[in-house]
Amino acid sequence: MKVMEKAPAKINLSLDVLYKREDGFHEVEMVMTMVDLADRLEMQELSRDTIIISSQAGYIPLDEKNLAFQAARLIKDRYHVRKGVYIHLDKKIPVAAGLAGGSSDAAAALRGLNRLWNLNIPLEELKALGAELGSDVPFCIQGGTALATGRGEKLTPITSPPQCWVVLAKPPLNVSTADVYGRLKASEIRRHPDTKSVIEAIGTQDFNRLCGSLGNVLEDVTLQLYPEVRQLKECMQRMGAEGVLMSGSGPTVFGLVAKETKAEKLYNGLRGFCKDVYAVRLLT
Numbered sequence: 331m332k333v334m335e336k337a338p339a340k341i342n343l344s345l346d347v348l349y350k351r352e353d354g355f356h357e358v359e360m361v362m363t364m365v366d367l368a369d370r371l372e373m374q375e376l377s378r379d380t381i382i383i384s385s386q387a388g389y390i391p392l393d394e395k396n397l398a399f400q401a402a403r404l405i406k407d408r409y410h411v412r413k414g415v416y417i418h419l420d421k422k423i424p425v426a427a428g429l430a431g432g433s434s435d436a437a438a439a440l441r442g443l444n445r446l447w448n449l450n451i452p453l454e455e456l457k458a459l460g461a462e463l464g465s466d467v468p469f470c471i472q473g474g475t476a477l478a479t480g481r482g483e484k485l486t487p488i489t490s491p492p493q494c495w496v497v498l499a500k501p502p503l504n505v506s507t508a509d510v511y512g513r514l515k516a517s518e519i520r521r522h523p524d525t526k527s528v529i530e531a532i533g534t535q536d537f538n539r540l541c542g543s544l545g546n547v548l549e550d551v552t553l554q555l556y557p558e559v560r561q562l563k564e565c566m567q568r569m570g571a572e573g574v575l576m577s578g579s580g581p582t583v584f585g586l587v588a589k590e591t592k593a594e595k596l597y598n599g600l601r602g603f604c605k606d607v608y609a610v611r612l613l614t
């Protein structure tokens with residue numbers, strides 16, 4: 331038996347941090363949505379009780395550090411599965427980019443193995459399992475668009491944003507999420523994003539208001555550490571993107587554009603600036 335799963339990237343349309351918690355995590359308020367840039371996982375059952383990961387990407391761990399491996403081990407242990415699995419990861423999402431590539435692979439592995447082994451784990455239980463692997467994993471299991479609170483695992487689904495083009499550019503830097511949160515002084519945040527306005531703009535399908543309401547407090551840290559991310563934002567704004575924001579802890583910057591011709595112009599302009607550039611649609 332073999333199953334396939336798509337693992338799409340996410341972007342944060344709003345990312346606010348309310349405070350640092352006792353457990354070391356930050357209490358967040360985020361609006362997240364999926365874009366049509368995805369890894370693909372092929373999972374094949376093995377009669378031998380083992381987990382094997384392969385990938386065409388030479389730059390990710392293939393051992394127990396891989397989040398898809400961790401997902402397979404977790405589901406096997408928790409549901410006493412004695413069989414094994416071979417997972418091939420076709421990697422398309424850039425790594426350590428703020429696009430939740432690893433989290434989405436873990437989510438796809440949980441969804442796929444639930445089917446492969448006929449475990450019939452309900453969605454809520456699968457999301458709780460995902461939360462053990464990372465804060466973004468429950469959202470990656472659920473998909474769509476959602477308001478995420480808690481450390482990111484408490485989800486309220488919302489309607490899809492108005493359809494548009496999303497141009498993504500990742501400068502050649504690897505940003506550590508833990509490092510960015512670690513440097514954030516939650517009590518000193520000067521300007522909090524207007525998450526309510528982002529949700530209202532989505533509710534009324536008001537593209538211009540959505541673009542004007544985007545905000546991410548982690549930009550305060552990452553743009554300070556890496557001035558090239560700020561330059562990239564300015565570059566996208568100059569090239570006419572209607573809304574521009576860093577995704578997650580960065581360093582990927584995305585631009586929202588209504589018209590395909592403008593998305594093409596932005597894509598071609600940015601290709602001179604960095605290697606990892608994508609023009610995709612929202613996954614609505």
Ligand SMILES: C[C@@](CO)(OP(=O)(O)O)[C@H](O)COP(=O)(O)OP(=O)(O)OC[C@H]1O[C@@H](n2ccc(N)nc2=O)[C@H](O)[C@@H]1O
Nearest residue numbers: 354355356428429430464465466481507508511578579580
């Ligand atoms: C910043 C965001 C925004 O969507 O995305 P990325 O930039 O990673 O894509 C997420 O909050 C990242 O979620 P995820 O990457 O799953 O984080 P985790 O593995 O749970 O945590 C990594 C580390 O980040 C810090 N962390 C994470 C989430 C949170 N609410 N508060 C935190 O302080 C912790 O130091 C933790 O050890």
Ligand SMILES: Nc1ncnc2c1ncn2[C@@H]1O[C@H](COP(=O)(O)OP(=O)(O)O)[C@@H](O)[C@H]1O
Nearest residue numbers: 395396397425426427428429430431432433435
């Ligand atoms: N399946 C995977 N895909 C990508 N990165 C992975 C995977 N499993 C583990 N990692 C590790 O997770 C770290 C964060 O990667 P990623 O999930 O792409 O970042 P981000 O959350 O910023 O989008 C990297 O250091 C990478 O080595």
